[in-house]
Amino acid sequence: MKKNIYFGLLLILGFIAFVSLPSCKTSLEVREKSGSVLWSENCSRCHYSPDPEDYNDAQWEVIVLHMRVRSSLTEEEAEKITKFLQDSN
Amino acid sequence: MKTKNILATFLTFSSLSLNLAFAQEDNPKPFEKTSLSGVTKNVIIGYAYSDFMISPKSDVKTNFTRVGFSPTMIWKLGEKLFFESQVEFYTDSGDLNTQVEYAKLSFIVNKYMTVGMGKMLTPFGLYTERIEAPFIEKLPNSPLGFKHVEGSPNIGPICPEMGFDVRGGFQIGNGKMNYVLYVANGAELNEGLLEPKLAGALEYENFFDNNSKKSFGGRIGILPLSNSSLEIGGSWCIGEVGKAKSSYEHLNSKAYSFDVTYHKTLRNIKSMVDFKAQINYLLVDKATYINEEGDPYSFENKSDIYYLRLSIRPALVKNPYLRRTEFLARYNVANLAKDALWGGEYIRLDLGVSYWLSLRTGIRLAYEVGELVGGKESNAILVRFVTGF
Numbered sequence: 001m002k003k004n005i006y007f008g009l010l011l012i013l014g015f016i017a018f019v020s021l022p023s024c025k026t027s028l029e030v031r032e033k034s035g036s037v038l039w040s041e042n043c044s045r046c047h048y049s050p051d052p053e054d055y056n057d058a059q060w061e062v063i064v065l066h067m068r069v070r071s072s073l074t075e076e077e078a079e080k081i082t083k084f085l086q087d088s089n
Numbered sequence: 090m091k092t093k094n095i096l097a098t099f100l101t102f103s104s105l106s107l108n109l110a111f112a113q114e115d116n117p118k119p120f121e122k123t124s125l126s127g128v129t130k131n132v133i134i135g136y137a138y139s140d141f142m143i144s145p146k147s148d149v150k151t152n153f154t155r156v157g158f159s160p161t162m163i164w165k166l167g168e169k170l171f172f173e174s175q176v177e178f179y180t181d182s183g184d185l186n187t188q189v190e191y192a193k194l195s196f197i198v199n200k201y202m203t204v205g206m207g208k209m210l211t212p213f214g215l216y217t218e219r220i221e222a223p224f225i226e227k228l229p230n231s232p233l234g235f236k237h238v239e240g241s242p243n244i245g246p247i248c249p250e251m252g253f254d255v256r257g258g259f260q261i262g263n264g265k266m267n268y269v270l271y272v273a274n275g276a277e278l279n280e281g282l283l284e285p286k287l288a289g290a291l292e293y294e295n296f297f298d299n300n301s302k303k304s305f306g307g308r309i310g311i312l313p314l315s316n317s318s319l320e321i322g323g324s325w326c327i328g329e330v331g332k333a334k335s336s337y338e339h340l341n342s343k344a345y346s347f348d349v350t351y352h353k354t355l356r357n358i359k360s361m362v363d364f365k366a367q368i369n370y371l372l373v374d375k376a377t378y379i380n381e382e383g384d385p386y387s388f389e390n391k392s393d394i395y396y397l398r399l400s401i402r403p404a405l406v407k408n409p410y411l412r413r414t415e416f417l418a419r420y421n422v423a424n425l426a427k428d429a430l431w432g433g434e435y436i437r438l439d440l441g442v443s444y445w446l447s448l449r450t451g452i453r454l455a456y457e458v459g460e461l462v463g464g465k466e467s468n469a470i471l472v473r474f475v476t477g478f
Binding site for chain 2: 029030041042044045046047048049050051055058059061062063065066069070071072073074075076
């Protein structure tokens with residue numbers, strides 16, 4: 001049991017080290033991505049993303065929150081995507 | 090005695106509600122406005138599907154096998170709280186089934202962390218939480234072993250569980266990382282008393298725990314590319330699986346999983362490519378069970394299941410029909426504990442075509458061919474008409 005917990009921890013630390021190597025700050029390129037770019041990159045990772053017109057503003061707010069938690073999107077991504085969907089419906 | 094108890098309960102409740110009513114009168118605004126206050130917004134989404142099957146080798150060769158729909162209700166309560174729930178209605182072998190697929194209340198602690206509790210789609214690997222929904226799964230069937238089927242062993246958590254989770258995602262450099270850690274009731278060991286053939290198998294539909302030990306698990310996902318096209322994940326889950334006070338009580342299980350997903354529009358072949366793969370390993374401590382003849386036996390309880398799925402949709406070509414057509418291939422393998430009565434190796438290949446009427450409505454067709462125990466081949470043609478809404 002103990003061995004497994006250590007293995008789990010090691011796995012987490014290994015992953016963190018691996019992704020932290022390039023740099024620890026959000027790069028400029030990523031920070032400047034628009035809502036529409038983030039929407040097309042993220043919202044079709046699991047399924048084809050429905051059109052912005054398919055739901056109204058309040059519905060998009062709830063759906064993107066649901067998706068943010070389900071797919072662990074960052075808060076910034078979720079905010080930009082919600083705004084993009086609300087502006088385009 | 091019973092009437093006395095009912096009377097006592099009734100009196101307690103009525104005095105409680107009276108107290109509450111008075112408290113409200115005295116203090117009309119008992120709470121300060123906090124981040125939990127705010128406009129409640131809700132939405133009903135979901136999906137519906139119906140299946141048809143042609144199986145030349147069985148007695149009934151053509152069959153409208155299944156129909157199902159799952160309303161998904163989500164409430165956002167102010168800025169920090171939200172509740173998500175899904176009810177499933179479906180027919181299975183002619184019987185109507187209803188179940189709460191998930192019902193979870195979550196609280197957003199900060200931008201890096203959300204906690205939730207309830208019945209949840211287990212965040213182990215990718216399939217259960219992200220791909221299983223029929224409008225997302227592009228083939229009309231699920232990968233071998235990755236969907237719970239009554240009476241067959243679960244190789245790792247592949248169905249919803251009752252528990253608590255902590256999750257979040259953040260940017261690191263050009264890439265991203267996400268994590269989920271969870272505690273759940275965990276799996277239940279089939280001791281084989283009622284079904285000797287399933288002795289030693291695990292089932293994760295343990296909605297009222299069989300022991301006090303909880304299982305601990307999680308998943309770490311990495312998206313190393315800035316366009317989020319690639320995600321690599323590792324999951325684990327450990328826990329005791331035997332029934333409290335039984336001789337199997339301290340039997341331990343360890344499950345691990347690795348998953349990969351890659352999706353990209355490749356302009357040179359005018360197509361969208363989507364690759365998904367997952368492997369689950371399960372190890373359960375060795376124990377002695379009794380077979381159908383009443384003799385004791387034991388076996389190495391080690392199993393794994395995996396699948397690889399590739400799909401291509403020529404989304405950028407001129408032909409409007411071809412643009413809506415997706416071609417799929419999936420290779421499935423299940424290596425179940427060799428010496429268990431439920432053990433053996435199974436391989437299945439699924440070849441499919443999905444025609445998208447809209448971005449969330451499709452007609453799916455697949456030919457599945459598999460090898461069962463003893464080298465017997467099985468094949469079938471499956472059709473599914475499905476929509477998300």
